[in-house]
Amino acid sequence: MTSPNVNLPRFISVANQKGGVGKTTTSVNVAADLAFLGYKTLLIDLDPQGNASSGLGLDRHASSTIYDVLIGQKEIPEVIQPTELKNLFVIPANPNLIGAEVELINAISREKKLKQALKKLPAEFQFVIFDCPPSLGLLTINAFTASHSILIPTQCEYYALEGLGQLMSTHQIVREDLNESLEIEGVVLTMFDPRNKLTHEVVKEMQQHFPEKLFDTKIPRNVKLSESPSFGKPIVIYDPESKGCLAYLELTREMLRRWAMEPKVEEVIETTAAIEAAPAAQSQPEADLIAEVQVEEVSSEVPVSS
Ligand code: ATP
Ligand code: MG
DSSP: OOOOSSOSSEEEEEOOSSTTSSHHHHHHHHHHHHHHTTOOEEEEEOOTTOHHHHHTTOOTTOSSOHHHHHTTSSOHHHHOEEOSSTTEEEEOOOTTHHHHHHHTTTSTTGGGHHHHHGGGSOTTOOEEEEEOOSSOSHHHHHHHHHOSEEEEEEESSTTHHHHHHHHHHHHHHHHHHTOTTOEEEEEEEESBOTTSHHHHHHHHHHHHHOTTTBOSOOOBOOHHHHHGGGGTOOHHHHOTTSHHHHHHHHHHHHHHHHTTOOOOGGGOOBOHHHHHHSOSSOOTTHHHHHHTOBOOOOOOOOOOOO
16 A cells, blocks of 8 residues: 555644535534544534534533633543544534633634644544634634644535635635645535536536645535434434435545545444444445444543553
C-alpha cells in the first residue's frame, strides 16, 4: 500500500454558514463511516443546537460538553463520549455554547482555544470532524484554526455559489492570520435531485469554480437520512441498505482515495446495532457492507490519553 499523502490525525471542519445545507448530516455520517471503515474518529459538535450530539443518541443537555473545554473548565479526554459504533466517539454540545462566543470575546488567543485544547487529544484518534454552526463566528473560526481542511456541504440551489464566496474569503483570512495550511477538503453536493433542472446548472458552475475540489459523489435526497437522527443513529446503523448510506460510504471512500488511504475494514466494523438493523434477506451489493460486521459488546471505554 502507498503511504498516505496526509498526516494523521486529520482535523476536518464541516462548514457552510448557510443553514440547513446538510452540515450535521455530513459530519455525523462521514465520521461514522470513517469509524465503520476502521479509523478511530472523534466528532466534535460545535453547534449550540446540539444536532450532531442528539443525532448520535446523546442528550442535548449533556453536562460535559465542548463548552466546558473552550472556557477552560475541562480537558478534552474528560468530555469524550462513546457511541454505538466502536470506533466513533463524540464530544457533545448544548445550548451553553451560545455563551462561549461572548465569554471568549476578551480572551487572549480566543481563536486558538480549541486548537490548544486539542493538544490533549488521545493519540489513538485518526480523524477529528467538527460540525460547525451555520455562521462564520468565533466557534467556526476556532474550528478552522484547529483544522487541516474544510469540507463544504452545499445544496444545488440559486445563490449557493454566492454563499461559498463568503466562506472562501473567511478561508483566506484564516490562512493569512491563524492557520496558513488550512485547505479546502472538498465541496459535496447534498440533497441532490437529478430531476430538478437547476441541479445540473449548479453542478456545472461548481465544476467550473472548484474543478479539483468538487466530489464526484453526490448525496441524494433520501428520507432515511432525515429519519435516522431521531433514532439517534448514523445511517450506517439505522439503514445500511439505504441510498443515503451508500452515498455517504462512497463519499468517505472517495475522501480516503484522495488521501491515498484504504479502508481498514478487516480490523474493525464491530457493532451490535448494524446486525440488528440489517434485514433478514440482504440484497447484493449492499449485503457486502454488513457482511463483515462482527458482533461485539459496544465499547464504553473512553480512550486514554497517551
Ligand atoms: P444547520 O445549519 O441548522 O446546522 P445543517 O447544515 O447542519 O443545518 P442538516 O441538519 O444536516 O443541515 O440538514 C437539514 C435538514 O435536512 C435536516 O432535517 C436533515 O435531516 C435533512 N437532510 C440533510 N441531508 C439530507 C438528505 N440527503 N436527504 C434528506 N434529508 C436530508
Ligand atoms: Mg447542523
